[in-house]
Amino acid sequence: MSVIASTNNWYCYRRCPSSSSDLSKLLSTNERAGLLEQFQKCDINKDKAVTFDEYLKFKYRIADEEGEELYPEDEHVFRMIFRHMDLDGDGTLDGWEFINHEAKMILAKREKVSDTV
Ligand SMILES: [Ca+2]
Ligand SMILES: [Ca+2]
Numbered sequence: 001m002s003v004i005a006s007t008n009n010w011y012c013y014r015r016c017p018s019s020s021s022d023l024s025k026l027l028s029t030n031e032r033a034g035l036l037e038q039f040q041k042c043d044i045n046k047d048k049a050v051t052f053d054e055y056l057k058f059k060y061r062i063a064d065e066e067g068e069e070l071y072p073e074d075e076h077v078f079r080m081i082f083r084h085m086d087l088d089g090d091g092t093l094d095g096w097e098f099i100n101h102e103a104k105m106i107l108a109k110r111e112k113v114s115d116t117v
Helices: 002-015 017-026 029-042 052-065 072-085 095-116
Strands: none
Touching: 017 095, 029 052, 029 095, 052 072, 072 095
């Protein structure tokens, strides 16, 4: 029952963009704080907007911290993801766009985990 309810919510969020501002409310306080922290780290010059350049640097830094190596082809993928995240298409990510996208990732992961249980 609870799985069905959460799936319905998921579809509603995808189908009704106007209500998707509530997406991060499905996360725990810790998860939300973590995403906000990530956004602030990503926003290198602290103008509350993340450019593709900043996003890319952030991804390189994370990969570096995790001991992974990124290739030039990865930039292409990140560009696609960035465009996907940039909902209003102004070329930068604001806090809401960033957190909303990351929240979706967390929720999608969570659904996968609950599927296998
Ligand atoms: Ca910035
Ligand atoms: Ca934007």
